[in-house]
Amino acid sequence: MGDVTVIVEASHPDNLMGIYDPVGGIERIVIFRDANPTEAEVRKTVLHEVGHFFGMDEGALERAGYG
Structure with a gap:
C-alpha cells in the first residue's frame, strides 16, 4: 500500500462501519x-x-465478498 493512514474511532453519527476518505x-x-x-x-x-x-x-467489493 502507498501512503494511507488508518484510524480507529469510537463511532460515527450515521452508524457507518468504516470510511475511505481521500479528500484533503x-x-x-x-x-x-x-x-x-x-x-x-x-x-x-x-x-x-x-x-x-x-x-x-x-x-466489485460485493463480488469479492466485502460488500
Missing part, C-alpha cells in the same frame, strides 16, 4: 469501533475500505 491530500481509512463488535466484522470492514483505496467500487 491525506488518504485515510477510518474504522468505527462501535459498529464492528466482532473480529470478523472488523476484518471485512478493513478489507472493504482498502478495496476503495485501490479503486474498487461497491459492485
Whole structure:
C-alpha cells in the first residue's frame, strides 16, 4: 500500500462501519469501533475500505465478498 493512514474511532453519527476518505491530500481509512463488535466484522470492514483505496467500487467489493 502507498501512503494511507488508518484510524480507529469510537463511532460515527450515521452508524457507518468504516470510511475511505481521500479528500484533503491525506488518504485515510477510518474504522468505527462501535459498529464492528466482532473480529470478523472488523476484518471485512478493513478489507472493504482498502478495496476503495485501490479503486474498487461497491459492485466489485460485493463480488469479492466485502460488500
